[in-house]
Amino acid sequence: MSTTPPREQFLLISALGRNPMELTNVLCRASQESRCAVVSSRVSRHGEFSALVFQVSGSWDGLARLEAGLNTLAKRHDFTVHVTRSNAQEVRPQALPYVAYVSAAYRPDVLGELCQFFIDHRVELENMTCDTYMAPQTGSMMLNATITVTLPAGTQISWLRDQFLDFADALNLDALIEPWRPQHP
Template sequence: MSQETPREQQLLITVLGDDPRSMASELCRLCLEARCSISASRLSRHSQAGALVVQASGSWDALARLEGSLAPLGKRLGWQVSVLRTPVNSPRSTGLPYVVYANAAYRADILNELCQFFAVHNIELEAMTCDTYQAPHSATLLMTATLTVNLPQGIQISWLREQFLDFADSLNLDAIIEPWRPTHG
């Protein structure tokens, strides 16, 4: 017996290029014209360039129209465009969402060390941001990182928190791990 293909599908689109404002505008317009809906998106600026990630959903033919229009748009505007088809209801692990905040004097190894800590403990990363900035009253370069992680069910949270704080102390990080809370703006 054959499995039926679901009508709704998803397309994960990444765009890298100049002028993040027009990136968002153009990609939203293309999705609308192709009769696709945007279910998630992230835009970030990096100097004059930007990175845009969009998760679009729709019927297979609507996504095919959208996918076909992306390469010409990217070529015309000088953007790097990547596309990946993803299942709509992919299995996700169940667990507890936690947020990690870390601040320190900038060192190139810190982000790698944070990622390694969670990989070693088999903890999934859901989101990650990292920024560097000049300290207001000195020439010191500082960094701040925020990671959203998904703690597996059954993990002893007090044990993990203790392990994480020892780890942070060993790297001289000002860091905390706490339950994720929705923000209402």
């Protein structure tokens, strides 16, 4: 008989619904009732809908129980759900977390250009938030983006920072890239 503990498994759940608090509550309770634990979550509003992404961990039978009940919950509480099995995030001890802040007049190509810059420099995306708004003084549509990235080991930071600032200047973006710092309350 084996004495090794069962291998922890993961489930990635994405859901869209109109009420973010109900959506979050329903999925948290379902996870708990299936003896699964929420590892990470993100919820955000987009127009009249909210998007929720959960990663839960648990034993294979707990995850299977949760997965089997999600479609019924989605119908009962009027949300859509998509589920994918996932693995734990790989440990990258040499990677360096950085945050890029961008503010600019809105253009549809800005986010794509930013992503292409980071792809070209082998920088991994960890998190991105982007909002548009009307500037109060001019009425112009503006874009604000915060992009958390991970620089690969061996990256010449000053060179990458210079490349990013030159790139931002060429696109007329107000941009800054700096080391990620934990938020303290």
